[in-house]
Amino acid sequence: MVWVTRRLPKSVERALEEHFTLRWQRGDVPLTPDELLRAFREADAVLCTVTDRIGAECFAQPHRRVEVVANFGVGVNHLALDAARAAGVMVTNTPDVLTEDTADLALLLMLAVLRRAGEGERELRGGRWTGWRPTHLLGARLGGKTLGIVGLGRIGRAVARRAHLGFGMHVVAWTRTPRVPDGLGYVELAPSLDALLARADVVSLHCPATPDTQRLMGADQLARMRRGAVLVNTARGDVVDEAALVAALESGQLGGAGLDVYEREPEVHPGMLAREDVVLLPHLGSATVETREAMGMRALANLLAFFDGTDPPDRVA
Numbered sequence: 675m676v677w678v679t680r681r682l683p684k685s686v687e688r689a690l691e692e693h694f695t696l697r698w699q700r701g702d703v704p705l706t707p708d709e710l711l712r713a714f715r716e717a718d719a720v721l722c723t724v725t726d727r728i729g730a731e732c733f734a735q736p737h738r739r740v741e742v743v744a745n746f747g748v749g750v751n752h753l754a755l756d757a758a759r760a761a762g763v764m765v766t767n768t769p770d771v772l773t774e775d776t777a778d779l780a781l782l783l784m785l786a787v788l789r790r791a792g793e794g795e796r797e798l799r800g801g802r803w804t805g806w807r808p809t810h811l812l813g814a815r816l817g818g819k820t821l822g823i824v825g826l827g828r829i830g831r832a833v834a835r836r837a838h839l840g841f842g843m844h845v846v847a848w849t850r851t852p853r854v855p856d857g858l859g860y861v862e863l864a865p866s867l868d869a870l871l872a873r874a875d876v877v878s879l880h881c882p883a884t885p886d887t888q889r890l891m892g893a894d895q896l897a898r899m900r901r902g903a904v905l906v907n908t909a910r911g912d913v914v915d916e917a918a919l920v921a922a923l924e925s926g927q928l929g930g931a932g933l934d935v936y937e938r939e940p941e942v943h944p945g946m947l948a949r950e951d952v953v954l955l956p957h958l959g960s961a962t963v964e965t966r967e968a969m970g971m972r973a974l975a976n977l978l979a980f981f982d983g984t985d986p987p988d989r990v991a
């Protein structure tokens with residue numbers, strides 16, 4: 675039996691039903707910690723997602739039955755991978771299929787912040803638009819600006835392509851493996867995060883959330899950004915110290931921010947909500963019909979491979 679923790683696109687639910695006995699979550703709310711423990715005792719597999727914080731207690735409990743956890747999503751920071759390995763439980767994710775849509779959303783946030791789209795929309799809907807004038811809501815052009823990409827994995831590379839080829843940005847990147855990937859000759863590698871922060875007009879985060887990247891962008895790093903620069907985060911809230919970000923915006927050190935992810939989702943730092951220079955989206959990076967269906971099919975493919983006794987394509991633990 676496969677326990678599915680959230681509702682999925684209809685086509686995915688039907689495809690899962692063709693292959694497995696399923697246990698669906700009633701309503702579309704996250705399982706409680708007790709329900710998660712129970713799922714691990716009763717199911718052979720759990721199909722989970724970012725809203726399920728699956729700690730060591732699930733993997734290490736007596737009478738655990740689960741043999742495989744198929745995560746719907748590429749990020750796996752909500753799963754205790756070491757505990758999964760220690761217990762011999764396999765974990766898979768859904769890379770590749772969400773790369774392009776997440777990269778699109780990063781560009782959307784850059785444009786929205788630089789062109790003051792949120793502010794303009796709020797003004798219009800609020801009945802405060804008095805008509806066109808030459809000096810109304812002037813923003814900044816993306817073209818010609820320097821983009822600093824933190825993390826040059828699949829999504830970081832897709833953002834680099836869009837930013838340079840589509841918008842004429844200069845692209846500087848800082849990455850764990852200091853090598854420019856094939857086909858990205860226009861990307862300059864920064865020797866350090868500090869060097870990248872000193873150069874970039876827009877900093878976009880594309881690293882996974884790990885103990886090493888926890889609050890990677892803290893008060894010190896925000897202070898090292900160029901005055902008036904913009905921070906975009908479509909990675910994980912854990913990578914940014916949200917309180918420090920609010921302080922940097924309030925002091926004018928940063929010129930704006932575009933966020934899709936937060937430290938304590940669905941909570942958002944109250945200091946952010948009132949700011950006109952911030953664009954806030956509710957974790958929509960992969961939220962297209964095409965991608966969410968593809969993510970579901972990828973999770974299904976991983977489960978099928980596991981139960982067929984072959985190697986799942988996207989094993990992470």
Ligand code: 8YV
Pocket residue numbers: 722723724725746747748749750772957959960961
């Ligand atoms: C998902 C994401 O919407 O894949 C990820 O890591 O952040 C998004 O694509 C979400 O996390 C589903 O698990």
